Amino acid sequence: xxxVVVNGxxxxxxxxxxxxxxxxxxxxxxxxxxxxxxxxxLKRAEWPSTRLVEGDKVEIxxxxxxxxx
Amino acid sequence: xSDQLVIGxxxxxxxxxxxxxxxxxxxxxARALEVSGTDxxxxxxxxxxxxxxxxxxxxxxxxLKKYYLLPNTAGCYTADDAIRTAMMxxxxxxxxxxxxxxxxxxxxxxxxxxxxxxxxxxxxKEGFVVLPYLNDDLIIARxxxxxxxxxxxxxxxPIGSGLGIxxxxxxxxxxxxxxxxxxxxxxxxxxxxxxxxxxxIGVDGILMNTGIACARDPIAMAEAMKxxxxxxxxxxxxxxxxxxxxxxxxxxxTGLSR
Numbered sequence: 208x209x210x211v212v213v214n215g216x217x218x219x220x221x222x223x224x225x226x227x228x229x230x231x232x233x234x235x236x237x238x239x240x241x242x243x244x245x246x247x248x249l250k251r252a253e254w255p256s257t258r259l260v261e262g263d264k265v266e267i268x269x270x271x272x273x274x275x276x
Numbered sequence: 277x278s279d280q281l282v283i284g285x286x287x288x289x290x291x292x293x294x295x296x297x298x299x300x301x302x303x304x305x306a307r308a309l310e311v312s313g314t315d316x317x318x319x320x321x322x323x324x325x326x327x328x329x330x331x332x333x334x335x336x337x338x339x340l341k342k343y344y345l346l347p348n349t350a351g352c353y354t355a356d357d358a359i360r361t362a363m364m365x366x367x368x369x370x371x372x373x374x375x376x377x378x379x380x381x382x383x384x385x386x387x388x389x390x391x392x393x394x395x396x397x398x399x400x401k402e403g404f405v406v407l408p409y410l411n412d413d414l415i416i417a418r419x420x421x422x423x424x425x426x427x428x429x430x431x432x433x434p435i436g437s438g439l440g441i442x443x444x445x446x447x448x449x450x451x452x453x454x455x456x457x458x459x460x461x462x463x464x465x466x467x468x469x470x471x472x473x474x475x476x477i478g479v480d481g482i483l484m485n486t487g488i489a490c491a492r493d494p495i496a497m498a499e500a501m502k503x504x505x506x507x508x509x510x511x512x513x514x515x516x517x518x519x520x521x522x523x524x525x526x527x528x529x530t531g532l533s534r
Contacts, residue, residue, distance in 0.1 A: 213326065214323045214324060214326055215323075216326065233324075233326060235324060236333070238368075239333055239335055239368065240324060240368060241321075241364040241365070241367035241368045242367075243360070243364065246360075248360075248363050248364060248367055249367075250367065251367070266323065267323065267324045267326075268321050268322060268323055268324060268361075268364050268368075269321070269322065269324050269333065269334075269368065270319040270320065270321060270322075270333075270334050270335055270345075270347065270365075270368065270369075271297075271319070271320050271321075271322045271334055272295075272296040272297040272298070272299060272302075272305065272319065272320065272334050273295060273296060273297040273318065273319060273320025273322075273348060273350045273351075273485075274294070274295020274296065274297045274298070274318055274320075274348075274350070274435075274483070274484070274485025274486065274489075275295060275318075275348065275350050275377060275385070275409065275435040275436070275462065275463055275483075275485065276350040276351055276377055276379050276385045276435055
């Protein structure tokens with residue numbers, strides 16, 4: 208198992224897990240979220256081939272209601 | 277057909293742009309958007325709450341065939357954060373549009389004009405259509421236009437304050453001096469007459485959220501705002517009469533029966 212930080216919280220993932228696996232594990236709709244790995248944005252096409260390593264910091268964002276600040 | 281709002285090459289049917297925050301329910305928001313006649317809505321980017329198992333998504337309630345989505349960088353306090361947020365928004369949605377906010381102060385939510393200019397410059401180079409939220413300041417507005425902003429969106433009062441138009445003079449000056457891109461009032465409108473007064477100055481559109489979402493009846497207020505924007509636009513185009521101190525009879529002054 209690996210420990211990575213997702214949106215500020217530690218999560219355990221399988222060795223060799225890719226970003227796409229993490230998104231599936233979290234039951235998120237891929238077309239509704241964006242992913243940053245160690246502060247670098249990943250294109251959706253990169254998710255299956257991008258493997259997580261120990262200590263990676265992952266940010267997953269989506270859209271919420273808002274007008275201004 | 278001759279009087280449409282065009283921003284960044286995109287023609288909008290409505291001069292009202294709405295925010296999607298602060299509604300009690302997604303259903304209420306969807307109805308308000310519908311009734312307002314808007315065709316562009318702004319949405320914020322936030323961390324996914326991994327503990328929320330409902331998985332209900334804002335985007336499930338916005339008909340993307342009917343509305344253009346305008347992601348925003350609300351909550352960003354540095355140019356870097358705003359740029360990151362814009363880039364992430366672009367990854368989720370097939371849009372390079374961004375309502376750019378770089379906030380400089382928590383209590384007033386006034387923009388940090390320096391960070392705003394910096395972020396605008398970077399994002400325009402990255403191919404974004406940038407709609408910056410700024411102070412009612414002609415000089416920063418000109419700099420933003422020079423940097424490639426697709427519209428200029430000054431506040432009329434602090435965000436969410438509902439104070440109405442507090443800066444007529446500055447907005448009028450902006451209207452006279454900024455002709456290259458649309459001028460949109462972003463923030464401060466509290467009720468329908470505020471929207472009309474802004475439109476009567478000649479601004480090209482209004483972006484609002486709280487004034488509708490937090491009204492006692494958001495659906496009715498959405499309709500009021502739609503009518504108010506239309507009324508203000510028509511009045512602006514019609515050319516108001518000059519103000520005079522004394523009366524001027526509107527009935528003939530001759531031929532009175534004696």
